[in-house]
Amino acid sequence: NAGVMQNPRHLVRRRGQEARLRCSPVKGHSHVYWYRQLPEEGLKFMVYLQKENIIDESGMPKERFSAEFPKEGPSILRIQQVVRGDSAAYFCASLLTSQETQYFGPGTRLLVL
Amino acid sequence: GQNIDQPTEMTATEGAIVQINCTYQTSGFNGLFWYQQHAGEAPTFLSYNVLDGLEEKGRFSSFLSRSKGYSYLLLKELQMKDSASYLCAVRGARTGGSYIPTFGRGTSLIVHP
Numbered sequence: 209n210a211g212v213m214q215n216p217r218h219l220v221r222r223r224g225q226e227a228r229l230r231c232s233p234v235k236g237h238s239h240v241y242w243y244r245q246l247p248e249e250g251l252k253f254m255v256y257l258q259k260e261n262i263i264d265e266s267g268m269p270k271e272r273f274s275a276e277f278p279k280e281g282p283s284i285l286r287i288q289q290v291v292r293g294d295s296a297a298y299f300c301a302s303l304l305t306s307q308e309t310q311y312f313g314p315g316t317r318l319l320v321l
Numbered sequence: 322g323q324n325i326d327q328p329t330e331m332t333a334t335e336g337a338i339v340q341i342n343c344t345y346q347t348s349g350f351n352g353l354f355w356y357q358q359h360a361g362e363a364p365t366f367l368s369y370n371v372l373d374g375l376e377e378k379g380r381f382s383s384f385l386s387r388s389k390g391y392s393y394l395l396l397k398e399l400q401m402k403d404s405a406s407y408l409c410a411v412r413g414a415r416t417g418g419s420y421i422p423t424f425g426r427g428t429s430l431i432v433h434p
Binding site: 241248249250251252299311312315 | 325354356362363364365366369408410421422423424425426427
């Protein structure tokens with residue numbers, strides 16, 4: 209997986225709590241994509257970020273979801289007031305430029321009780 | 322819009338050859354990817370096609386016909402460890418400054434002895 213790190217690997221939250229998912233891209237990569245995957249389904253694009261910029265957030269719900277990729281540190285996907293429907297695996301992928309192949313992290317499996 | 326179709330499930334015998342098809346309708350085309358995903362793990366890059374023809378990489382080969390909107394992944398000398406989901410993803414036209422790949426739902430391949 210070319211060194212993409214995600215943590216935590218598993219996250220359990222109760223309805224109404226906040227979930228913070230972290231993604232550290234491959235060293236030197238400045239592009240990060242976030243995806244959501246439900247069981248037996250494909251990866252659904254959520255948001256594309258470059259350092260300090262959101263390039264495309266067309267796949268991310270307008271409410272409760274936000275993402276950032278600061279100049280220093282990992283990219284963060286934040287889900288406020290989680291609901292059971294947010295339970296899924298969340299993957300990030302990093303790449304050197306927008307034309308390159310994406311390398312995926314191991315994912316964070318979020319379970320909302 | 323983007324639409325990716327691939328069979329839901331396939332089975333094959335150890336040592337045999339299997340072909341997993343993928344058809345797509347996209348607005349623009351900037352490459353097709355195949356990923357392998359074992360249960361509970363991250364997708365792993367297998368191949369990339371942007372021009373028509375066959376790309377061979379060891380036991381795996383991938384073919385693309387842009388005029389037909391068609392690709393296949395060919396796996397030879399199947400091994401039990403090849404049991405996994407195989408994801409077809411197409412990168413369409415650049416929109417809003419980004420290339421957002423669209424993923425199919427994946428083909429679950431079961432290899433039996």
